[in-house]
Amino acid sequence: MKSKNSSDIDLFTEEVSECPFSAYKEIRDSGRVYQEPRYGNYVLTHHDDIQSLKNDQVFDSRHGVDPAGRFSASTYPDINRTDPPRHSKIKAFLYKSFSPQAVQSWEDDIHKIFVEHFDDMARDHSEQSFDIVHHVCYPAPAAVICRMLGFSDDRRDDFERWSAALVERLGTDISEDQRNALVEMARFIRLKAEEKSETPGKDLMTEIVFAEVDGERLSPEEVVANGVFFLAAGHETTANFLSNFTVQIASIPGLFESLKNDRSLLKPALEETLRLESPVQNICRTVKEEVLIDETVIHEDDRMMFSLGAGNRDPEVFENPEDFDLSRGNLNQHLAFGYGHHQCLGARLARLEGEIYANILLDRFDKIELAEGYKRQPGNVMRGYKSLNIKCS
Template sequence: MVQGPIKQRIHWLAVHGGIRGVSKVFARQGDLQGRLLADPAVRADTVTFIEEVRAMGPVVTCRAVYMTVDHKVASDLLRSDDFEVFGMGTNLPKAVQWVADRTKSDLLHPIQPPSMLSVEPPQHTRYRKLVSSVFTPRAVAALRDSVQASASTLLDELTDAGTTDIVDRYCSQLPVTVIGDILGVPDDARSRILEFGELAAPSLDIGLTWHQYKKVNRGIEGFNDWLSNHLHVLRRNPGEDLMSQIIVASESAEGGPLTHQELLSTAGLVLAAGFETTVNLLGNGIRMLLDTPGHLDTLAARPDLWPTAVEEILRLDSPVQLSARMALKDTDVAGTTVRRNKAVILYLAGANRDPKVFDDPHRFDIERHNAGKHLSFSGGRHYCLGAALARAEGEVGLRTFFERFPDARLAGAGRRRETRVLRGWSSLPITLGKARTALSS
């Protein structure tokens, strides 16, 4: 069921519009959650905001939620059985939630059940076990050659590009090519995946404008229709791709075969998560390294440092900035009682800059010994299944780009994405300079 225009408007008001209006009021009163949602200065300068929150203690009480930028607190809550994930709109006041439930569509959404992001065991265990049975470390390792080949092909096409938007021509193209191969997406459909991804990227955010909400719905609706048809095709004619293997495995899944909606949600999350975060990782990495040419000189001399450099990029400019958990009961967290059914915003980007864990935490250090202790891939039972693939794409994608274009430089300020949960570049103009001959790997 797709929402009609009236239901769509009511649902937006219940889930986003009301929160947006209240957040503006709270922000004027200094409330941290209100400022996070409604103050453009916070998105423009996240580090200053993070340090302001840190100065207030390990857990900060806001008007409607709690918030933390403490690494230990965030790590503990990601692993705690006293806290759980929750779907968008499920922690609203009861009357508002009643309206939201009766006006929502039945289209898949990344933070609505049955998505793995918003369910707990036993459902989560069932879905994760299915994907893990196919998305094995060996399968991911075997994909590294595919990542290298895709990166080299895309960079061949940029040899005479001069000045180009590297997000459009490379950072978005590499992950959609790789994930498309994994999921059996035909070449002629990949531009549609890019389009749907761009439209739906703000879907993880709360407090969307009416215009943003309509764009997100268009993206999710288009993605639902395309993916549903794609799964029917693969079910009739399974190939060698991992998505076909997931479909076959789902027929004999523990607890019974997955319904079409469950399979649709699982496949959609694998596709979207495998694409969106890697686009951000590549764009953030290119920008950070162009801003620190000394690091590029070091990496050229010591390519063995690329894995650590990728971990440091993930730590310092986290592609996923925020997560949240809800308390199942009144729970003491670092001296603060978090009340039952109250949410804690886990500011992962802040935890990744915790000085108790990372020395000189705001410094970009490609030799940092514990860079991999970041929480950018979440933790506990919801730890990102695609973390190994994202790391491989980051390492191969960035190394190959700078080996091919060692004289690349910024050609403009670029434009950040207008999202809070996801952080990346929507546009990044680069003058590539003279290309070197492709190196063998």
């Protein structure tokens, strides 16, 4: 059945995906729940409702984030499609690679990786106009996660193609080329897992291979699925975060200068970017038991879409939610990294990469402007840029 407040807003059109926020507002203003017409998902846009994500008694993750529900845990059994108690046990085992101490130990290496990419960009573009996503926002986080996994990053072009296929399949039709890319990616991870099994290293892929739940190692399918997940999610989300931040500092008058002169404002600026332009906009869950929201009955096996991007602009929580405000006292309430059991394991790493990236930009340049030419990520699950031209001086 449709919610009494439903309309014909299709959240998956190219126009709405380009800028979904007016659609989010219309849906949020119409009531607590809305059934979108394309896939029939029930959409939650209110911040408080989205926090029900933590209730694994009502919602499960078997189909992951995909609004079309095509990729089940039986096919892709990664940590993102696993629920407690198994999810909690896997996450606890892998936490050691993302603990505060572990992430901090990577700071010097991450800084070096970003500096190398900025240096390469400077050599290639003496005119100071370039695609910042192509040169830094995408490849630098990719190099970071490859190092963490224990992979060489000499197959950058393959990683980019594979990860693009993984992201572009969400909420959109899958081409044969994309399907083949996913098969290639899984094959690569399988080979790396076999290598780590025979010759363990001090890296994340080794941790995945030897992870145990109740005394048993993960299945080969789980190992491959989690390797694929961390390779792709480990840099796609961060790349989107960095490109979104770049747009903010290049387009909001005076922001770049303020941050350059007062670095204490940098962390609030990064958090406000995460709130306003969440790199993951929407995630989906499957209903395990009947639930009533207002007067709408949501049945078992129905699909729920939790709109993180809408919740982060909920005026009941964030005053003047459309404004970029460095003085907000409740920035830690944003939902950009999810909520509950499935809160992003790599959030601390993404924040560190954001700080390093931003500080290098602020140190190297006196001014940043947007140039002509950009291309957004497709669909409405991820929000960021595939290409973004900027001018620096």
